[in-house]
Amino acid sequence: DTEVTQTPKHLVMGMTNKKSLKCEQHMGHRAMYWYKQKAKKPPELMFVYSYEKLSINESVPSRFSPECPNSSLLNLHLHALQPEDSALYLCASSAPGTSGRDKNEQFFGPGTRLTVL
């Protein structure tokens, strides 16, 4: 099973709302990622979790708050977003490690289309 699932598929929220995006994988991967993608642009990395610990934060505004409750789940909590935060939010996972057997291939979910009004 090489599937990463994301919910919801679409989300519309006001600037004062609080919402969460969810991501799940059951491939035994220990690295999980959040990306933001605007139209006609490549994905931009936001956060990386490795073994449930935050390892990379690409200077993301605090209105985005990631959480990794366990090795299979990744959440992104949203609060007081701006219209310019409207984008496709992608989750990905990979098998981290220094072993030569770990390909570190990243698998992406289908994304959540977020619209901030």
Added chain:
Amino acid sequence: KQEVTQIPAALSVPEGENLVLNCSFTDSAIYNLQWFRQDPGKGLTSLLLIQSSQREQTSGRLNASLDKSSGRSTLYIAASQPGDSATYLCAVRPPLYNQGGKLIFGQGTELSVKP
């Protein structure tokens, strides 16, 4: 700082044609290189991954090559079909000791295969 460039930005070909998509990167110190496909509004689908020690990988009608010394990778698509229409993204992963979790993407090539 690693930079990844994909040429051309867009490509339109008739069905059945063989085609090559290009990806270049500025720093040859990479861990691996991954090719993705993205359909409009969808997530990324991993097509091929080439480790830094490899020269090429094949999957069906797809063949990806890697020349680290010249900072280039190509994705060859044989006998193109309308279903191949999508945006193709190349991404480089730095060595594990240097931001090992981060993929650096090119801007993508938007491919259209006409019936």
